Structure formats: structure tokens, C-alpha cells
Amino acid sequence: MSLILPVPDTLPAPLQSAADRLALAARSPATLRAYRTDWDAFVTWCRTQNVMPLPAQPETVAAWVASRLEQGRKAATLARGVAAVSCAHEMAGFESFSRSRIVQDALRGMRRTLGTAPSRKAPVTVAFMRHMLAAQPDTLIGLRNRALLALGFAGALRRSELVALDVEDLVLQEGGALLSIRRSKTDPDGAGQTIGILNGSTIRALDHLSAWCETAGITSGLLFRSVDRHGRVRGSLSDRSVARIIKTAAEIVGLDPERFSGHSLRAGFITSGAETGADALLIAETSRHKSLDVLRHYVRHASLLKVHAGQRFL
Template identity: 85%
Template structure:
């Protein structure tokens, strides 16, 4: 909804600048807007979402949607031919890289929080929105690890809740990092991850953008290009590391909570492209 509102506002502003009507908009107007955004260097997915947002605004206003208009469809097809439709994939923070990211964190309150966040985001294959929404009570210790309850997520918009297992592990030591952070910050209830200023004062909840910045900063600290990483890198790192270790896809899916195994298989396939290459026996 936030993205749709942003796209709709951009469309209205563009129409105002061009002295054309935004609602109802003519198919030729939408087609021209697509061409304008294409010239600005927008990605294919962003352009397609913008058209969907404008179409949605028309439907909410009781107007006929233009999404099936031949003019608009031709413009979208031309955009796809120009840009292609392959998504821009960010690099996964695999287990070896994550260990370096953890080791580089300073022994400060911010460093302790970052270690806990990076470790849990990886161990639970969590989305950044899921990380910032966690309450301390959502993590319940069990023998051998802990159970983490996700109250709401992208694949659970109705809030039915999903529970996954979190291992402490001998390499990442996720639960130890969380315990250290909570004890140092004096957190006993409420949000698990919070902002910390440069004076060490604890603030309110983190934003999902803060998670992305923490990951990018950690990547840069170990000598990597931060632009290659995003808030999705921890989740992708768990899935990729699991695939590289030969873990069963269904077991990976129990943690990642993928509804479509086809999506999960794309990660597994990328991780095993060289390990299972047909040329191993003769190249």
C-alpha cells in the first residue's frame, strides 16, 4: 500500500506537469508515463507496479481499469523488451561471510545489537520486516535452541502466526548473541531490536531500512561492496548456505516458510550450479 501510494502520487504529479488528467486517465497518458519513467532509468518491476497502482486507483474510484488496454499493454511489452525482466539479485550473506560480519562488530552496545540482529536474521531466514517486529517474548528457549514465533509476515498477512526453530549453533551462536544484547541493553520486554545512539542510549524500534543499513555497513566493513547486499541478504544467505551444505529443500523451507518450492528451488539451483555440474567427469 505504501508503494502504491507513492506510485500514485508520482503519477498525479507527472500528469499535473503535463497538463493532463490523472483521474480518469487516458491509456495514452499512462503509456506516455511509462515511457517517461523508462527514460529515468526505472526498473521493469517498478514500472509494472506503477501501472498496477494507477489502475487500482481507478478501480477504487469506481472507474473502468485500463490495465487491459492495448496501448498500455504495448507500452509494457516494449518496456520489458528494453529492460528485460530478470530481477536484480543481491548477494547472499552466506555462513562464512556472516561469521566475518559478526567478528568485525565492535564491543559496544551497537555492536552487540548488530551481532544479535545479524545472527538471528540469518538463523531464522528472516525478512527485515519480521526482524524489526519481533518482541522479546516471541523467542522461547528450548533444549538445543529456541522457538521463535512470527506474529505476522509477508506470507501470513492475517496474523495466524508461524513458529520456527532457532539453533544456537557452534559457529554463529545466535542465542548467545541475543542474550548478550538483551542483558547489556537491559531489555526484558517489548521490541527485541531497538535503536542505539552514539552515546549508548536505547531508543525506540528499528525501521526495516535500518536493518538494510546494518547489513550493508557490515559488508563494507569486511571489504565488500555494500551495494551488492540488502535486507534480504540474511534470508538468502541461510537458504544458500543450506543448499551448499546439502540440506533437504523441505527442511530449508520449514525455516524460510516459502509457500512456493519453485521459488526456493531457484536458490538451491544457483547454489549447486557448480557442485552438480554435468562436466565434472570430463571437463
């Protein structure tokens, strides 16, 4: 006679906690920060409506989407909010809203109302970049910002990649350097990617980096660091700081800072490459796009008037 033990409905607490940590680790730090913000917003809204946030009813989540839509939130923000609420429910052992018809109908209605075209920020093209670099003061903060802007542009880097760079990630070569990117949005498992950085004669990213590191006394560890108001080099920069640096640099040269974002350096390299006729595959070697479909948008936009079907008869 064999003894069959009953299977418990839930995992023991230590195992469940470990499983939850792994589930959270599958998401990027930026996503988790956004999820926490969205979840806090949802809880606050539920309290004002005197309804239960956890577990929430599908009708509650749909009503929250509708209220945020009235506040002028973007489609991507609304969809991310629902994902955050679903994640919180899954972590707490409740059913998510991924299959809820009521919630999915609310999201579809939102997309029909707002449209699905992404709101794209302006790229910092090479012409803008030259002015931004020239306008930076010769202070410690100015040297850092100049180096950050130039390297972000020359490497088509994301803001999260910029703030994670160490001095050891850059290996100088004749005419440029090899830059190792240990982890990125498209490489969440940390396999690592290496790109080439040209110093060039216009942007001179490596020259600006050398000036920053030498003045700041940085020989190892984090490449870009915060600087306090007394000119003392401190700890790490946040990826939001990169966005602020870009916006401020744009404003200094007379551009509308609201048109630019942390993505503008990366978009600027790709757009500038497309405008000068660089091969898409060569651009992708630096930008590390896995799919050329995304890259094709930039190339097509830059070529709309240069290569036109009506060029010979209009």
C-alpha cells in the same frame, strides 16, 4: 402491488469508506508505502506535463511508463507504478488500467526492452556472516546489529519479520529456541508460523541476542529497537533500517554494499544450506517457502559446479 425502490449507483459514504479501508488492509504496509511513493511520483509528473492525474487517460499512464523507462527504472518498479495508479483510481471510484490495451502494451514493450530476469542481490553466506559479526563494535549499537544480523541469518527472516519480533516470540529450548512469526509476506492473514533457531557454534544467534537484550535492558516488547547517538534505546526499527545495517556491515568488511539488501540474510541462509548439502525440505522448514520452485533456484545455483553432468568426462 409491490414497491420497488431504485438502487443507488454508489454506496453511502460511510459504507464506501469502510469498503475502501478493507481493500487497503488487503495489501501489506510495505506495498501501501510503495504505492504512495509511486502515486506521488505520477501526480508530480502529470503536473509537469500539464495533464490530469485523476482520472488519467490510458495514454497518459503509458507515456509515464515510457518516461520512467528512459530514466533507467527497473521492470518491477514500472509494473508496481502502474498497479499503484490503478489502485488510486479504483479507490476514487474510477476504472483501473488492468484491462487497458494501451497500458498493457506499454508494459509488454517495457518487458521486451528490459527483459524479465530479476536483479538479485548477493546473499550473506556463512563465511561473510562470520566476518560481519566479528567486525561489529562492542557498543550498544554494535551489540544490536550483531544480534539482528545473526538472528536474521539463522532464521532466514525477511526484514519486515525482524523488526516486528517481540521478546515473547522467542521461547528458549535446549540447544536453541522456538521462534513464532506472527505475520509474514506469505502469511498476510496472521495464522502464524513457528521455526526452530539453533544457537550453533559459529553464528551463535541466541548468545548475541542475550547480550543485546541484557545490555539494553529489554525484557519484553519489541526485540530490536533504535538507538540514538547518545546510546539511548528508543522505539521501533524500520525495515529500511535493516537494509542499511546489512549494507553497512558489508562495507565494514570490504564488500560492495550495493550488492546486498534486506533480503541478503534470508538468501544467505538458504544458499549456505544448499552449499553444504542440506535437504531442500529441511531448508524450507526454516525459510517457510510454500513452493519449492523458488527455493530450487538457490539450491541449483549453489550446486552448479558441485553436481555437473560433465563431472566424469570433462
